[in-house]
Amino acid sequence: MKSMINDCLKYVQEENRKLLSKIDAAEAAGFIECLNSAPAIFFSAQGRSGYILRTFCMRLMHLGYNCYFVGETIAPPIKKGDLLVVLSGSGETALPCEIVKIAKQAGALTYAILGDEESPLAGLSDRRLALPGGTKRMRDKETPAGQPPGSLFEQSAFLFLEAVILTIYREKGSDYRTLLARHANLE
Numbered sequence: 001m002k003s004m005i006n007d008c009l010k011y012v013q014e015e016n017r018k019l020l021s022k023i024d025a026a027e028a029a030g031f032i033e034c035l036n037s038a039p040a041i042f043f044s045a046q047g048r049s050g051y052i053l054r055t056f057c058m059r060l061m062h063l064g065y066n067c068y069f070v071g072e073t074i075a076p077p078i079k080k081g082d083l084l085v086v087l088s089g090s091g092e093t094a095l096p097c098e099i100v101k102i103a104k105q106a107g108a109l110t111y112a113i114l115g116d117e118e119s120p121l122a123g124l125s126d127r128r129l130a131l132p133g134g135t136k137r138m139r140d141k142e143t144p145a146g147q148p149p150g151s152l153f154e155q156s157a158f159l160f161l162e163a164v165i166l167t168i169y170r171e172k173g174s175d176y177r178t179l180l181a182r183h184a185n186l187e
Helices: 002-020 025-037 047-062 094-105 120-124 151-171 176-181
Strands: 041-044 067-069 083-088 109-114 127-130
Touching: 002 151, 025 083, 025 109, 025 127, 025 151, 041 047, 041 094, 047 067, 047 083, 047 151, 083 094, 094 109, 094 120, 109 120, 109 151
Parallel strands: 041 067, 041 083, 083 109, 109 127
Antiparallel strands: none
C-alpha cells in the first residue's frame, strides 16, 4: 500500500506538471492585471471547482482585494468595471454560464478558467485561460488523465491559482503581517 501511495503521488505530480507547463505566462500575467484593475472581484463555480475558487477568493481577500463569492449573503451587486471569475472544467455548467451573462449585462469584465476552450462558457466570457486536463467530459483534445474525471483539471486550477497568489504576495512585498491582519480570528 505504501508503495502504491508513493507511485500515485508521483503520478499526480507528473500529470499536473505536464498540464501546468502549457500555461502561457502572458495569459497568466493578463489574469493578474485583470485582478489588480477591478474595483471588486466576484467568483462563481460549482461542485469541487467551487471549493477551489473559494480558497482563491479568501486568499485575495487576505491580500487586500475586494472579493465576493456569488451566492453568499454578503455579496453586493456586480457593477460596471468589476470582474467576474468563473471556474469550470466542462465550461457547460448552467449556473456559471448564466452568471456570466448577467455580469456582462451589468458591464463587468468576465474571465473564465476552464478545461474546454470551445465550450459555451468560453464563448460567453470576455477572457479565458484554458487548463485542458481530464475534465468530467473526457474529450479527445484534453490532456489524457489517469485520474478520475475532473481531478486533473481541479488540481491544476488550484495550483495555478496558488501560483497567482504567490506572485501577488511577492509583488506586494511578502509581508505576512499584512496578510495575517486580514485573517479570520473567529475560528
